Amino acid sequence: MFETLSATPPDAIVGMIKIAAADTNPKKIDLGVGIYQDKVGATPVMRAVKEAEKRLLREEDSKKYIGIHGNPAFNSLFSKLIFGANSEAITSGRLATAQAAGGSGALRLGAELIKLANPAATIWVSTPTWANHQPLIGSTGLRIKQYPYYNKETQRIDFDDMCAELRDNAKVGDAVLLHGCCHNPTGADLSESQWQTIADLMLEKNLLPFVDLAYAGLGDGLAQDSYGLRLLAGIFPELVLAASCSKNFGLYKERVGLVGALCATPDDAKLAHGQIGLTMRRMISMPPDHGAALVAKILADPALTADWKTELEDMRVRMTGLRASLGEALLVQGAEQMAAAITAQKGMFSLLPVSQEQADKLRSEHSVFLLNSGRINIAGARTETIDRLADCILAVL
């Protein structure tokens, strides 16, 4: 019967990773993959994670199931980290949480919860957005629409168009997916005043914020990167959060994330908690524990937390430094707009104003690897090759 299946289209990113790996040019610059890399191109296990693993190995005395909502210490400590330990979201009893299989699992669980509560809801996503948002959320059967977000030519957020689209076309009860920080693929984040404007608009139109926080700590710093989420949590009766520990704890393959539903009342939160658990059971039954146990160990120990924060900050500062260097190198050659955009953008990604042909040229003629969309991962750059990178980008434009 399996011969009836249709062949899946080749994965463009996987294909590109293979081509980049096969390129033997010693001057190769690989900005394609979506993971953090250090100055020698490695993605090491973070120090605090290694230490937590040692302790876990020593202390763990059973592998019995932990529960349908995952590791309770992880859910509690990670929620506090993100929302703020003394925030109303935490103290009010209005927040239902569960451990999820990465940010992706959290997005899927969040979308399923929205569907259960309001099957007629449309989920609005930014143009452009992370390539997996539509498949993950669309698999629930919910309708997806797009709002304008970023203009690749001007390299700026289309904020007026974003607001106009949501004001004119979003319906009561629709959910708006917002990148909490470090927008993927553009790196262009809302300013504090833009967060306020969009919050006012959504509140007035009775829209549900659905916040995807996949890069907390890698933009402006841990607390600052939760600015939008915390603002919304302070004024909305309800919101949904999908957060990831893949990037900021470097726990990619362990699949650790958190889904949260802030509800109007503690009773509603109990209902949401129950339905998230039921959805989890229907999808995978019990979630895995290892990664969440590590995060819980780190966040429960002040010394480990401090070390984790130091290393996270080093990663952030490295990327900010690379952005500034690339900006300077572009500016020297007169590319003012691109220099300003890349310097100001946050996190791992920026979207270069290149066509697919120009992206092809960067790969084939200059051994500079990026996605067809023009997305680069700044963490793939090195101080020594920044000038060459600027030259190559400008050569194809």
Ligand SMILES: Cc1ncc(COP(=O)(O)O)c(C=O)c1O
């Ligand atoms: C915007 C965004 N959300 C969510 C995720 C999910 O990450 P993971 O499922 O690996 O935790 C990613 C990963 O690249 C992302 O870029």
